[in-house]
Amino acid sequence: MRKLICIYLLLLISSNISAQGTKDTLESWMSKFYRLANPVLSEDGKWVAVRKRYDIRQDTLLVVDTRKPNIIATTIVLDGSVSFLKNDEVLVYGNRQAEFVDLRSGRILHYDNVVTAYPLSELGKYGILTKDSTLSIYKKDGTLHQQIKKVQGLPVSGDHKKLYVVRENDHTYEIMVASEEGVRRLTSVSHAITNLELLPSGKQLAISGYENGTRKIQLTLVDTGNGKTTTLSKTAASTEDFFKVTEIQEGKSYWIGLYSVEKPENGMVNIWYGNDDNLAAKKSGTRTGRYWFWKSGSDEFREFPNDKYPAMASLNSERYFLAYHLTKGHNFLTLEPQFIDTSVYDVEQNTYRPLGAFKGILYGSPELICSKSGRFVVGSDDGKKWIVLDLENQSKYSIDKAGFQNPVFSSDSQYIFFESEDGVWKLDIRTQILVPTKAVQGKSVKIVNANDYGLLPFSYINTRSLPPNKPILLEVKDRVKNLTSFSLLSGNTVKEIIPFTENRVGNIEYDPNLETFCTLEENYNRSPELNLIKRNGQRQLLLKGSTFDQNVSLLRQEVIRYTSVEGLPLKGVLYYPVNYSPNRKYPMVVHIYQIQSDKSNEYFTPSYNNRDGLDIRTLVERGYFVLLPDTVVGDAGPGLSALDCVNKALDKVSNNRNIDVQKVGLIGHSFGGYETNFIATHSDRFAAYISGAGISDIIRSYFSYNYHYPGPHYWQYENGQVNMNASFLEDKSRYFRNNPIYSAEKVSAPILLWTGKRDENVPWDQTTEFYIGLKRNEKPVIALFYKNGGHALGFNSTEKKDLYQKVLEWWDYFLKNWTNVPWINKQMKQGAL
């Protein structure tokens, strides 16, 4: 491979080779790198399937017998979904094809014209829906078991045992079920069906659609046991209205919403009011809803009142519901509206009990986590601490400790577990006693195997609980050392499954009994490897990483440490050039975007589809140091803090005599683009800059309407990523001091700006503004405006490839003095334009 790289480098610097030739060689080199990705473990732990993911394709699936490591049992050339059946079989489907492979005999059955496929693992069968609307169910030997023609829409599957199918027959729509007993008609409805959904308990099918040519929308709930139907029929505002049904307590009752979206005004004049709390509607329109309650088996749907509150949500209780306002009082200091006025609605008494406000802690919207029993709800009224509500006793209490996230109920609804940066904490709901579990105190912990079920669309009102009689699988992070481990917590016993490792542990897959686990582990000098781990800790390597990337182990990295002005410990990751010689000096590219040191154990392949403008692997192969310093926003504001962090990181690495401090470039995209813009106006330590999709005028941005996240943008400054923690009015001078455009005249090195003209997040005219500011001050600047680019450039797009090439040429020009680049010379050489 080293030879290949040399050829590529040679071509890149040779002026005699056409640009297209250089590009082809580069692409050819890149296309050979791959990584293992997306492992799938069979339920019995006998098999693992893993994808070979190349830069722009991933159509090779490797299947490994876990009893015969390091041997590929089968290779399947098909991108798509992977499902193991019960007895050593695998079904793969995607791209209009399907393959069923008997892993013992190696027999492969191939299907074309496939819409989708269904593994019926419990039955030892599989279904294939083909373009001619025929659903064929095959036995595992490939013989046809059953066939249903005139299938409408997409069948739905339950527990890998049954398939529910809609079949049109003379303007009636039959609901069929294919199961162990064969195919039978469950029921039929007269309305067309646009949506078929099996609710999670499997007790009801929800089918909905419009009567032909009318705005009459119908929802029919079908009892999957006896075929009994109950229909709700309404006149919709438009044919885009839709029903959404969620279960209460595993199918005891159901909550139903009918949603309409009213399009934004589009008349002669659009009037904006200062007291409007739904400014998102100016772009997205207004969503309204009507809501019903249906008790399983009853003949009636009971509509919730909307006289006091316009919206009603399930709390997984058959009696108590959340009544709330969608946007009332939204002050746009947060992206999403918070619930500032809520009540519990008692469906039996038809009464409301005030509950107060709810705010999000981790998520942008308020989070309400409900117990499986339907009795308890956890939420936050201040966005920091959690409160526990007892719906039955009409009581609540506060947990007087901040820093908890993602509460999870035990399956018996008696305890709540909280993730935190200080281990997992357990609350006894009845006694209100909160204790840290023995699991990994002082470390950041996530609960991996919680079951989530959304109770309300477009929201974070969920039931979240642990599976019954199973240990809790925990992912534990040591953020200081960037280590990861996995443990099982059962009662007070903690069993470490994967000890702390410096490797990045990508996917962890596990069987339902948490006996067998498989992981992909990687590092900056190691491509992802597939491992199998048993609960007893026994571990084996199933598949080595990329066989092509032999030289990855030669890569060299160093982690530097420094502190912010506020004393926060920060790190920088320094990658060494390949074939580094201590007797040479090398140029360096510095990339900034908030905290990056957590990426120190990421495996990088050369690719157009890496982060826009940054391909670490190619840069080190081409003789650059690459530095990723952490930056944080401190009291001084986002720009000045980033400048301080970058200066400290540069001070640290300047001890390295192999870095040519006269040849250092700075690059950033998005928030990193803003940081780059700012640093360019305040630093003389860089020889060149590249800034992509970066804000140049934070005050104009603060007072803008953002069309990506529709609404006033000041939330991002006061309470979001920019982290000013003050309004413009409260601290004008800090906004002024951190605004790049106000110091455009101080830029002391050439800068390449780029933006996508479809970027509604950081609008492209922020780039234009900086360009104009620099031009006015006669600074060397080139701006690239990609007509079809968004905030980032499209995957594998020509724009992405163009930027990639230009970025490499920009660094070579200014950091290596390779000045034979016509498009740069037009700016840099007098008279060349």
Place this chain on the structure above:
Amino acid sequence: MKKLILPAALVLMGAGAAFATKMNSGKRVIVDGYRIDAVSGQCVDAEQKCSTNLGLPCTWSEDPSVTLHEAPVTPTMCGNELFKP
């Protein structure tokens, strides 16, 4: 050693000191990522977390060419594009 058991209301901020030392990577707002399912045409939950912070696109772990979006506006239309958490 006696087990530490404190009523919720009595747990004070002492242990909060541990939180204060954590690395602050800027404020993050986490959201669920959705994608258009190629077969059904429906906007479905990708079962992945994304962010509303400015940055790189949040892509589907199963296929990095697919960008994830906010919750659906209608069953067949996902919301705005999201960014890496």
